[in-house]
Amino acid sequence: MGTEINLPKQISEGFRAMAETLQQANPEWSWSVELMSDYFARVHQAQEKGEVVGAINFGIPSEILWAMDIVPLLIDPIGGVASAFPEGVMKYIDLAEQHVPGYICANNKTFMGMILAGDLPKPNFILHPSVPCDSNMGTYPVMAEYFGCSYFCVDVPYLRNESGFAYVAEELRRMIAFLEDQTGRKLDVNRLRQAMEYSNQAHEYMLKLAELRQTVPCPYSSLDAISEYGLVLMLCGTPQLVDYFKKKHQVTSDKVAQKKGYLPPGAEKLRLVWIYGAPAFDFTILLWLEKQYGALSVAFMNNNFVMKPVPDISSLDQMLMGLARKTVLMPMSRECGGVWENYLDAQIDLLRRFKADAAIFAGHVACKSNWAMAKLVKDRIHDELGIPTLNFELDIFDPRVASTEEIKGRLGRFLDEVPAGRTRAE
Amino acid sequence: MTALEELTAVARDVVNPHVENWRRQGKKVVGFFCSYVPEEILYAGGILPYRVRPTKCQPATHLADTYLSHLNCTFVRSCLQFAYEGKYEFLDGFVFTDSCDHIRRLYDVMRATGPFPFMRIIGVPHKSGDEATAYYRGEIAGFRKEVEQHFGVEITEAKLKDAIDLYNETRDLLKRLYALRQEKAPPLTGAETLNVMIAATSMPREQYNGLLSRLLGELSARKGISNYRARLMISGGGGCDDSTPFEMMEDIGGLIVTDTLCFGSRYFMQPTVRGGDLLMSLARSYIDRPSCGRMADKVTERAEFMKTLIHEARVDGVIYQRMRYCDLWGGQLFYLRKVLKESNMPLLDIEREYHWGDVGQVRTRTQAFLEMIEERKNGN
Secondary structure, eight states: OOOOOOHHHHHHHHHHHHHHHHHHHHHHHHHHHHHHHHHHHHHHHHHHHOOOOEEEEETOHHHHHHHTTTTEEHHHHHHHHHHSSOOSSHHHHHTTTTTTTTTTTTHHHHHHHHHTTSSOOOOOOEEEEOOOOOHHHHHHHHHHHHHHHHEEEEEEOOOOOOHHHHHHHHHHHHHHHHHHHSSSOOOHHHHHHHHHHHHHHHHHHHHHHHHHHHHHSSSSSSSHHHHHHHHHHTTTTTTHHHHHHHHHHHHHHHHHHOOOOSOOOOOOOOEEEEOOOOOTTTTTHHHHHHHHHHHEEEEEEGGGOOOOOSSSOOSSHHHHHHHHHHHHHHHTHHHHHHEEEEEEHHHHHHHHHTSEEEEEEEEEEEEEHHHHHHHHHHHHHHHHHHHEEEEEEESSTTTTTSOOOHHHHHHHHHHHSSOOOSSSOO | OOHHHHHHHHHHHHSOOOHHHHTTTTEEEEEEEETSSHHHHHHHTTTTEEEEOTTTSSOOTTTGGGGGGGSSSSSHHHHHHHHHHTTTTTTTTTEOOOOOOHHHHHHHHHHHOOOSEEEEEEESSOOOHHHHHHHHHHHHHHHHHHHHHTTTOOHHHHHHHHHHHHHHHHHHHHHHHHHHSSSSOSSSHHHHHHHHHHTTTSSSSHHHHHHHHHHHHHHTTSSSOOEEEOEEEEEEEOOOOOHHHHHHHHTEEEEEEOOOTTTHHHHHHHOOOOSHHHHHHHHHHHHSSSSTTTTTTTTHHHHHHHHHHHHHHSSSSEEEEETTTTTHHHHHHHHHHHHHHHHOOOOOEEEEOOOOOOOOHHHHHHHHHHHHHHHHTOOO
């Protein structure tokens, strides 16, 4: 008999050990790692105690769940984080592929496989928006039926307009009714307002930080830029996230005031923006880029949170309208849902703001909708900004599709041809 | 020419004499890509709705592949190839829905690389219920207005009512056709039926209904098919508009007696019940009909629909065909396998390209499937 695995517990402990190491080497990095550890410990604790745990996909406002004392189990981060641990997630993917085709997204397959393997306790319910992709739509509802979980889908209309936002706001209201039914507890509007206050404060810091991160030289590390994505998904609506961003804002402001970049003076040769995926299974590739090419990954599509704080939180209606916008404009949902211009405009803006020398389209093989735009986007980026884009295939969770070495090879050959700082998008 | 021969001829190629004749009269033809497009609205505007298919497109889609990836399904790549080759020049416009990621990106790529005439996408909710239906009603109301403006036509309530009645007549006739297939010795094959279904979306509806009525008369005199090895259901996703693979399955002894396809039973099972608000009536019938895999809240309903048809048509085995890279229908398998296993119903899952490239392999697998069904029937 093998040792029993409990992924939230294992991940929490892994992060805890990592945080302890980092506290010596790079205390600033340990902040996010500690938060991750605490979050997964909270999930584990909730499952141990038999509390209601809801599995949610990004786009579902975690503010509502925290306000209702429901621990949100974020599906994306658990797969992404587990893929970076030494054991990887291949066994879960393989297990899922006994049931569904291989071309289904590894994010969905990993979640499916984790539950099938018994390594992730079955959540009480599955909650997701109808964006960004068919892979979610094709798997979450059937997983819920198969595993016997309750289920709710927040329908997000194709077109982005005021009536669409209003429709999503009503969907969120129905979602709250669903959650009340699941928990037997009513939503306390004051608790939600408090969560919204935390969320708004975090967003204000995020927007300020994004401005600071655009500075040349960039004060942020590649790893910081990508790791915050998961934190925002997990902890929006909690004071912990506010504290984190407050501290990050302080140290980043100081660095910018001192004209201090993350890399040593003169070492920032290239600024890269990852306009689609990134190899979650091995983010040390980002460190390799920094060291080998002086190429700093200054921004990622996933971490491009541009949503403004919800201006009016005086009533439930207003909060739901604000959260509806947030749901629709959540990175990836914003880019992958709706018309292709949603994606193009956001990436052109991101590349421009972050003064990129090159764009990296690390196209997750399961993202059929984005691969359909890859050529159009690459051409338009070149036409509008004069910078090159590298398009290549990978599976963000599974190194068997493109290994670390293969990805480094592709990136290296591409960067050899990008003149440092010359083509920069300004 | 018998009605069946005439309908089959319509399905065999992209353009057919009925469409050409329609155009010779100076009337418009608009292509649509998904069965969630309410054809009645176009027809009420005097426009022929034509379901776009890339019939006979070669597997090499070199023009389309400039923009679309190999990770996009070969149905949309073949459609784009045909669009670039000018095969759809007989169409005066294209209507899409956000039915799936592939189709909605086809809309984007065609828009970005055109020019193509009138392009419109209709947002279809991923759920049913009053709110979703009301949202969809708003979408099709906007669609109606745009059609009127672009084509300079007036879609009056009276015309819409007539179109709804006409399409309901089709649904009634097709139900009668499918009922014949449930008999012990059905008078027509699955391949023949698919051609009849394809013709529905490729020619003027009055003529189609006339031919369909004639066909039902002809079939009453036709000898039923009884020398089959197993009664099959075809299930799964879209892009299923070529009867050749069905012929192959039936050549080796299978008889397709029913289906859950959007080019099949899902197209006609739900009539439009006319109420005071015709657009709402349409919206309700489209949202509430037996659903596509894209509809999030209908997983069990889809399985029940399948089980009902299995029972009614006395199905021995289900062939589940789906396009490679179709997440919506690929994902359904997770639950469906379980449901069918519990029902002791054999399932053959076939992942395919639009043009069914691996015909030899499909033939071998179908052959083995039929043998397995026969062994089960014989109690082995």
